[in-house]
Amino acid sequence: MGFRFCSLFSGSSGNSSYIGTDKTHILVDAGLTGKAVEKSLKEIDQDASLLDGILITHEHDDHIRGAGVLSRRYDIPIYANEETWKAMESKIGKIRSNNMRIFYNDMDFYIKDVNIQPFGIPHDAANPVGFCFFNKGKKISIATDLGHTNSRIINTVMDSDLIMLEANHDEDMLMGGSYPQYLKKRISGSKGHLSNTDAGSALIKMISNKLTHVLLAHLSLQNNIPQLAYQTVIGILEDNGIKNGKDIAVDMTHRDRVSNFYHIG
Numbered sequence: 562m563g564f565r566f567c568s569l570f571s572g573s574s575g576n577s578s579y580i581g582t583d584k585t586h587i588l589v590d591a592g593l594t595g596k597a598v599e600k601s602l603k604e605i606d607q608d609a610s611l612l613d614g615i616l617i618t619h620e621h622d623d624h625i626r627g628a629g630v631l632s633r634r635y636d637i638p639i640y641a642n643e644e645t646w647k648a649m650e651s652k653i654g655k656i657r658s659n660n661m662r663i664f665y666n667d668m669d670f671y672i673k674d675v676n677i678q679p680f681g682i683p684h685d686a687a688n689p690v691g692f693c694f695f696n697k698g699k700k701i702s703i704a705t706d707l708g709h710t711n712s713r714i715i716n717t718v719m720d721s722d723l724i725m726l727e728a729n730h731d732e733d734m735l736m737g738g739s740y741p742q743y744l745k746k747r748i749s750g751s752k753g754h755l756s757n758t759d760a761g762s763a764l765i766k767m768i769s770n771k772l773t774h775v776l777l778a779h780l781s782l783q784n785n786i787p788q789l790a791y792q793t794v795i796g797i798l799e800d801n802g803i804k805n806g807k808d809i810a811v812d813m814t815h816r817d818r819v820s821n822f823y824h825i826g
């Protein structure tokens with residue numbers, strides 16, 4: 562019944578989300594081992610062998626580690642744009658040619674009854690994307706690994722029922738932390754990652770009457786604390802007159818376990 566969504570694990574160490582309907586089972590990224598992804602899917606009563614596709618946002622290791630193994634083990638198609646394919650081909654191992662599927666940014670396509678729209682995001686990878694998913698009037702959007710948001714991205718994810726948005730780091734923790742200067746620059750740069758404050762400010766612009774659920778994702782282990790990310794975003798929402806738990810529900814993803822399971826519609 563309706564759309565289902567669950568973050569299997571999320572953070573700088575590895576990312577994967579499940580999105581499905583009665584008929585369709587999709588994985589977005591597979592950033593830990595194939596075994597770890599299988600185990601997480603079992604926890605939400607899903608079976609890796611039934612996956613209809615693995616969508617790849619970009620070629621960084623924390624998004625692709627298990628993709629090749631899962632594709633080979635269960636004969637699952639992998640979907641990515643051309644630039645991402647080129648950048649990840651040597652890392653994920655040999656994929657059967659009929660399982661190498663190409664999508665184009667801003668051109669929607671279907672996997673069974675789920676309509677998928679990939680959109681470009683600013684991040685230091687070959688051609689990174691976020692995704693919007695549509696089924697029976699419901700919309701779920703994923704936007705992680707982006708250095709900043711802009712009006713194009715805001716408009717694309719507008720009117721989602723659920724958004725999974727990156728809240729990667731606390732700016733003070735990053736700047737005062739032990740990372741080398743070049744890495745601090747990369748992460749906080751316009752093609753790096755969204756800070757907690759960035760996420761809160763972006764969310765204000767993404768809010769519509771439809772939006773009920775927000776999931777904060779891709780937290781840094783070194784430069785963030787879940788409670789801090791949560792409080793920072795909630796604080797920004799409240800400063801703008803939006804009440805968590807009433808107007809929308811903000812929830813966390815976890816680096817080492819599945820999130821809540823959402824039925825949308």
Ligand SMILES: [Zn+2]
Pocket residue numbers: 619621684686706
């Ligand atoms: Zn990345």
Ligand SMILES: [Zn+2]
Pocket residue numbers: 572573576621623624706779
């Ligand atoms: Zn990442």
